[in-house]
Amino acid sequence: MSENTPLVRWFADLRASDVAEVGGKNASLGEMYSRLSTAGVRVPNGFALTAYAYREALAAAGAEAKLRTVLDRLAITDIAALARAGAAARRIVYEATGTATLRAAIANAYAELAREYGPDVAVAVRSSATAEDLPEASFAGQHESYLNIVGEEDLFEACRRCFASLFTDRAIVYRVNNGFDHFKVALSVGVMKMIRADAAASGVIFTLDTESGFRDVVFITGSYGLGENVVQGAVDPDEFYVHKPSFRAGHRAVLRRTLGSKQLTMGLAPGHFGATTRNLPTEAAKRLRFCLKDEEVLALAAAALAIEAHYSAQAGHPQPMDIEWAKDGEGGALFIVQARPETVAARKRAGRLDTYTLQTRGPVLVTGRAVGEKIATGVVRVVTSAKDLEIFRPGEVLVAAATNPDWEPVMKTAGAIVTDHGGRTCHAAIVARELGVPAVVGAGVATAALHTGDTVTVSCADGEVGTVYAGALAFEVSHVDAAALPLPKTPIMVNLGNPDLAIKTAMLPSAGVGLARMEFIINEHIGVHPMALVHPEKVSDAERSRISELSRNDPSPQAFFIRELAEGIGTIAAAFHPRPVIVRLSDFKSNEYAALLGGSAFEPKEANPMLGFRGAARYAHPAYAEGFALECAALLRVRREMGLTNLLVMVPFCRRVDEAKTVLAEMARHGLRRGEDGLEIYVMCEIPNNVIQIDAFSEVFDGFSIGSNDLTQLTLGVDRDSDIVAFDFDERDPGMLEMLRLAVTGAARNHRKVGICGEAPANYPEIAAFLARLGIGSISVNPASLLRTLAIVHDAEQTASAT
Missing domain, CATH: 3.30.470.20 (ATP-grasp fold, B domain)
Known part of the structure; x- marks a missing residue:
């Protein structure tokens, strides 16, 4: 072996540019150890056996010719032949690397490491391929690692096994599928202080x-x-x-x-x-x-x-x-x-919007963590062993407790993947993401609930929750280039309450969130009445026990509510940052509040909750003021501790100006002061009195968001929950159009912001055109309506400018 080419390189001497000598993993470890320790990045010390050491050992043993004999004309789809060839190749490398020179180099380096960490230091032995971790390839999981190795004899054995693992069955398949020459990829072995995770x-x-x-x-x-x-x-x-x-x-x-x-x-x-x-x-x-x-x-x-x-x-x-x-x-x-x-x-291609949408729904079989944002249908194949892989057919839905790298040749052909266990960084998720295959991981009972031969639909198009439905459901795929979309002058925002959909929705070309519904987070992610958290002594023993269970990881039940609500709202604000996110204070009706855990102890029974104890009327009222304090604490945490000052606040269903002043005083008492740190507070313009007294309300609030549903209901006297009179609920009524005009022009007259957060502009292009001509400040619609509304408003503005 050449005296000028080292067999061993220490992390302190390695840099990211040394991939050819020590592989991607070791080069990166050396880069971080030598360059980032002062930046707080702690990496255990260690050394690498170089690719030169590997190649020299194989050359001295004449191993390449033997390996070519084993690997030439190998059909990697023949699982049995692959297993035989892999075992033979590993044996050849293992025997070639058992040299006295390598043994001495490893023993000397280990002794040096022991001087730093103490005698018989335990080490981790990890493989590092010279083509590893390139932008176009990831060899993660292809080769072997050995843990808690103590003593130079066991270390020598582990290093030889690592060298041999360059020819694991999965590594052979990966190189063939990705166009890497077996003999142009070498293996380096990293030896580092064992971290006792x-x-x-x-x-x-x-x-x-x-x-x-x-x-x-x-x-x-x-x-x-x-x-x-x-x-x-x-x-x-x-x-x-x-x-x-x-x-x-x-x-x-x-x-x-x-x-x-x-x-x-x-x-x-x-x-x-x-x-x-x-x-x-x-x-x-x-x-x-x-x-x-x-x-x-x-x-x-x-x-x-x-x-x-x-x-x-x-x-x-x-x-x-x-x-x-x-x-x-x-x-x-x-x-x-x-x-x-x-x-x-x-x-991922920036600006490319690929949207998958189910046209129908069916019985839900299992749910888990969604990987990707696609939908696929196919026939289930439950895989419990390698024998099941041999009969797997392309396009089938692979269902297993978990997957491993040996399965990758088959996973590449799957229509979708479903596992009992795993999170979004597990092997199944990583491979599915790389292949562009939808996967539902951590589904719990998938291998029991799904059966070989069943036809299912796997949907990952609804945020973080992935769902497997019975049957082949129809779905639609749309491909949109966001950069080519004609954007109107009027800002188009989205209505959103589900934090699980925040990041996905934020990728759409919107101007922010015009309405974030706080009650969705309370209902879906907390599920407890705020007053039951303040006064658990007033609820049943069973409810109190459930509250204790939910809040076990927090200092108190109140802290649980504040944290969960802050994290839900904060996720939405962070996803859209720095675009504005307007969160509406809770607007449950009394019957909806009563349905929350512990809620029945705190809510009145009202004949018409739609017009009763809701919105602004609750916040300073003794029956809810302590619960409102929790809402304010959560909002304050988002703005102050998380630093998300793009979060703005909106007061719903505010009947009178005096009521508005009371609510703002209560918010200020809890640290949410209008104007402080750029805090803007809006009001829902959804009661005729908000329009009639818009000048007076303008003195109290920074802006208005027209809630077309309630405003239509109260202007036309139509209960929007009643099927019998539903035909009379029409935002296009001349009276409603006049209310919209008065609201927009009144806000403008007072130099206040004004938008609309109902679906009327999306449902009726003529309303969108009407509002655009009035010069409304923004239009906010549901995410599914965003692209359509962008086009409608753009066309309306073009028409208006032409006339």
Whole structure:
């Protein structure tokens, strides 16, 4: 071997440019260890056996000719032949790398590492291919790793096995499918201080949203034990989001979190050398709490942003990253153990809007986490073993408890994928995303509820929740180039209450959110009456027990409400940042409030809740004031702690000016002062008195949003919930058009903003044209109506300017 070419390179001496010598994984570890430690990125020390060491060993043994004999003319679709060839190739490499020279180099480097960490230091041994983690390829999971290796003899054995794993069956298939020459890819082996995540936690970080490609968030997943469970989808991990612009501005807050089941904990078990892994059920109490504290989530986010900034500067363009982290159970420190360019979501075509929409609905069979935003139909094939893979047919829906890299040749042909376990960074999710196949992961009972031969529809088009329906349902696909859309002068906004749809919806060409319904978040994500959280002593024992269960991870039931509501609203505000997001204070009717957990103890029974104790009338009233304080605290957290000052507030169903002043005084008492930190407060213009006294209301509020549903109901005297008189509910009535005119011109007269947040402009092009001619400030519609409304208003403006 040449004396000038090293067999061993230490992380401190490696840079990202050394991929040809030590592979992508080791080059990246060296880059971070040597360049980012001062930026708070903690990487365990270690060294790499170079690709030169691998090639020299094979050359000395004449191994390439033997490998060519084994691999030439191999049909990778022949599973049995592939297994035989892979085993033979691995044996050839293993025998070739057992040289005395390599043994001595490994022993000397290990002794050096032991001087830093102590004798018999435990190490992790990881493979690193020289074509690994390139923008056009990801070899993640293709090769072997060995954990908790102690002593130079076991380390030598582990390194030889790593070298041999260049020819795992899955690696052979991946190289063939992606056009890589087996003999132009070499393997380097990384040896690094073992981080005892088996006694703590680990997971994956992406510096973008994995489904939409949205760049303004850091997405962190984690579970107890070693990270293989998260990567392979054996568990449903905890998930956390951090908003990048707010974080960079100094606001340290978790944007959103989802508690995962974390069913298993992967630990270490003694093996014949080093350690093997074993999965044990996670303790019930640990499953019910998050694996990371907020300060740990934020520390990981800071490290991820530093890594992304560094690699982006090197690349000369924004470079989202895929990062693995581990928490050391022996000291509690957080380490970065791998980082590579993100290779799927980052390549999504900017401005291309591909929208999948179900035309009908059917019986729901299972639900889970949605991967991708597509819909597919197909026949189920439940896969429990390799034998099932042999009879898998292209286009079938692959259903399994979890997937593994060996299945990738078959997964490539699947119409959709459904798994019992896993989060959005698991193996099934990563492969499905890369292949553009819809997947529902973490569905819990998919392998029991779905049966081979069933025809199903897999839909990932409704936000974070993926659904498997019975039967082949009709769906529509539309492809729109946002850059080519004619945009009107009038800002077109969206109505949105579901945080799960926020990021997806924010990718549409809207001017922001004209109406974010707070009550949707309260109903869907909290489910408890606010007053029941303030006064749990007034509800039944069963309800009190349920409240305690829901709030177990928070200091108090009230803190649970504030956090959940703030995270829901904050997700919407972050998704659209810096565009304005107008959140409407809760506007449940008394019968709807009563349906919440514990609600019946606090709500009156009203003959006509539509006209009763709703909207502004509640906020300072003794029957709800303490609940309103929680709403205000959540809004204050979004604006102050999360730093999302693009969040504006709107008061619904405000009957009188004096009532408006009372509500604003109550908001100010809780820290929401109009004008402070740019806070604007609007009012729903949905009662005729709002129009009649628009000059007086203009002195109190910054703007108006016309609620066409209630305004039509009260102008025409038609109960919008009544089927009998539904034919009389028509926003195009001359009286309604006059109300709209008075509202728009009155707001303009008082130099106040005015928009409309009903569906009337989307449903009736003539109303959109009418409002555009009046010069309305904005029009806000449901996301499904956005593109149609953009075209309608643009045409109306063109017509108006021509006449």
